[in-house]
Amino acid sequence: MKSEVAIEKEQNTDFETRSLDTICVNESHLEHSWVHNIKYSLMGIVFGIILVKAEVISWFRIQEMFRLQSFHMYGIIGSAVAVGILSVWLIRKFKIKTIYGEEITLHPKEFNKGQIWGGLIFGLGWATTGACPGPLFATIGSGATVIVVSLLSAIAGTWVYGKFRDKLPH
């Protein structure tokens, strides 16, 4: 009995660390073999195709957005959010469960200054590379191999953040 409590506590701590500084987290308590992850790759393929076909990965489209020269990107983000809000509302209203029958859970995030400072730094990088993280992957797939360097640099940036996290204002 005692050991069960200890395991529970350990799992909670792991979730706390995993969900630190991120929206995107696995909320499921179920464990499956890796084969079940293939469905996320299929979703990724769909997302990657949309990013290329709608020219979201285009450096030019990102420049037009930040120079207010085109509505395209605002239309994409705006309509995606509208559909997202409606979907999440429907999931909550009808208590829709996952395909495994698990209840869908969402942990709200709390405000910290990182959202301001980190947000500004990311914005500077986004307008420079013309790519946020999703498009970085799709751009590489589309054949711009040099963007692998940007991806590795982004991973290095994340590592440096992790290293100095305690010294940064939050």
Added chain:
Amino acid sequence: MLESILKPWPWYVAGPLIGLIVPALLILGNKSFGISSSFRHVCAACMPSNIPFFKYDWKKERWNLFFVAGITAGGFIAMNLLTVATKVDINPSLATSLNVNGITDFSGLVPADLFNWNSLFTLRGFVMMIVGGFFVGFGTRYAGGCTSGHAIMGLSTLQLPSLIATCCFMAGGFIMANVILPYILSL
């Protein structure tokens, strides 16, 4: 039908489809949409270096690595199987201002004049590809999410921190594109 798939997709097709990824991931397995976390999982898996921020069971988040692998494959499929070569339609005033800095090739989604292996070793290429990428990785984690995590997932769940983050993404982007980037492009 096939012709409209091969042409660039309008925002009112692409946007709602991206929005549907939010419920799809939730229903498939209680996963919150996001991309930038994958950078952290790579750090946790490959070089945790005893840093507390990377000491967690990254295998519980490996779905995210499968997801970004899929995005890469999707980029390949879209470009090689679902696209006919067309010139990217660019706002004339953007084209004019880029011409000043020697950017004249508008044939691809990524400007070939700026992003190529040779220019990686020039000051301009270094700043745009390496420093820019570093800012993306550092900034997204500091902010706790990227365009997917905050702007789409966070706003879809009506979270105020995500609205603040999204506004700061845009502010940073406006400052870079309009104030700083002209200097970088002239390097």
